[in-house]
Amino acid sequence: xxxxxxxxxxxxxxxxxxxxxxxxxxxxxxxxxxxxxxxxxxxxxxxxxxxxxxxxxxxxxxxxxxxxxxxxxxxxxxxxxxxxxxxxxxxxxxxxxxxxxxxxxxxxxxxxxxxxxxxxxxxxxxxxxxxxxxxxxxxxxxxxxxxxxxxxxxxxxxxxxxxxxxxxxxxxxxxxxxxxxxxxxxxxxxxxxxxxxxxxxxxxxxxxxxxxxxxxxxxxxxxxxxxxxxxxxxxxxxxxxxxxxxxxxxxxxxxxxxxxxxxxxxxxxxxxxxxxxxxxxxxxxxxxxxxxxxxxxxxxxxxxxxxxxxxxxxxxxxxxxxxxx
Numbered sequence: 604x605x606x607x608x609x610x611x612x613x614x615x616x617x618x619x620x621x622x623x624x625x626x627x628x629x630x631x632x633x634x635x636x637x638x639x640x641x642x643x644x645x646x647x648x649x650x651x652x653x654x655x656x657x658x659x660x661x662x663x664x665x666x667x668x669x670x671x672x673x674x675x676x677x678x679x680x681x682x683x684x685x686x687x688x689x690x691x692x693x694x695x696x697x698x699x700x701x702x703x704x705x706x707x708x709x710x711x712x713x714x715x716x717x718x719x720x721x722x723x724x725x726x727x728x729x730x731x732x733x734x735x736x737x738x739x740x741x742x743x744x745x746x747x748x749x750x751x752x753x754x755x756x757x758x759x760x761x762x763x764x765x766x767x768x769x770x771x772x773x774x775x776x777x778x779x780x781x782x783x784x785x786x787x788x789x790x791x792x793x794x795x796x797x798x799x800x801x802x803x804x805x806x807x808x809x810x811x812x813x814x815x816x817x818x819x820x821x822x823x824x825x826x827x828x829x830x831x832x833x834x835x836x837x838x839x840x841x842x843x844x845x846x847x848x849x850x851x852x853x854x855x856x857x858x859x860x861x862x863x864x865x866x867x868x869x870x871x872x873x874x875x876x877x878x879x880x881x882x883x884x885x886x887x888x889x890x891x892x893x894x895x896x897x898x899x900x901x902x903x904x905x906x907x908x909x910x911x912x913x914x915x916x917x918x919x920x921x922x923x924x925x926x927x928x
Contacts, residue, residue, distance in 0.1 A: 623903075646663060646667060718848060738763075739764075
């Protein structure tokens with residue numbers, strides 16, 4: 604079975620690269636299918652100041668390059684392209700396709716991550732990283748005493764607003780309804796903040812740049828009357844949830860109602876033997892670089908122990924084939 608890998612890691616970011624580092628140090632020669640847009644959500648982040656070891660902070664893309672370089676140092680191999688299809692078995696050989704090229708492996712670590720839900724309005728993409736953000740925990744410190752808005756009405760939006768209020772001069776929460784989906788306790792905590800205000804029922808129509816090319820105006824629309832409203836802000840944080848990038852494995856591994864991969868107890872094991880999942884693909888609670896990295900470490904160890912303790916894998920029907928049969 605010389606053409607069968609020990610472990611393939613699908614995805615990158617802190618979880619994928621940490622899994623690669625640990626499996627490489629275990630002499631498993633991991634193959635990482637890191638994606639064309641490698642590095643995960645941290646590639647969209649400016650300065651990261653809350654990861655231990657970076658006393659002066661580090662730019663997100665620089666951090667991911669360092670993670671990647673460290674994994675490569677110990678023998679990790681990379682394919683900088685997207686996995687297009689997978690055929691997973693239960694304890695047998697798994698196959699991952701990149702276009703027409705098929706790669707077979709004894710173990711798989713799924714680390715495709717999650718992506719922020721976007722509004723899809725004009726200016727959002729263009730001003731991402733220039734005033735428009737999806738992570739107050741990452742970027743709030745850059746908006747000290749600034750006029751800011753939070754878009755969203757759930758617990759995530761309240762958490763973002765409360766954190767942002769420690770830095771910003773004013774935080775305006777924009778919600779499409781008068782009622783909020785957030786829990787009562789989170790709403791109460793947000794209302795206790797003197798510099799948090801509320802604007803309902805409005806939706807964002809457009810993010811507009813100023814002369815310097817950064818965010819300057821948020822154009823809103825009343826959801827009932829259609830009345831426009833222009834709000835001045837240099838920071839806008841979109842907190843309408845996350846979407847796990849689990850489409851690749853739908854129908855093969857167990858997913859929860861929101862599309863996150865289910866893992867067994869406190870491990871990274873999925874319902875299929877030899878298939879492990881880590882990072883934001885499984886985590887809809889913490890979503891931090893350090894927790895994703897820790898999850899990647901766990902997945903690597905789980906994969907290493909699986910390969911150590913399991914008899915040599917044999918060809919077995921893929922899950923999709925077994926279901927059809």
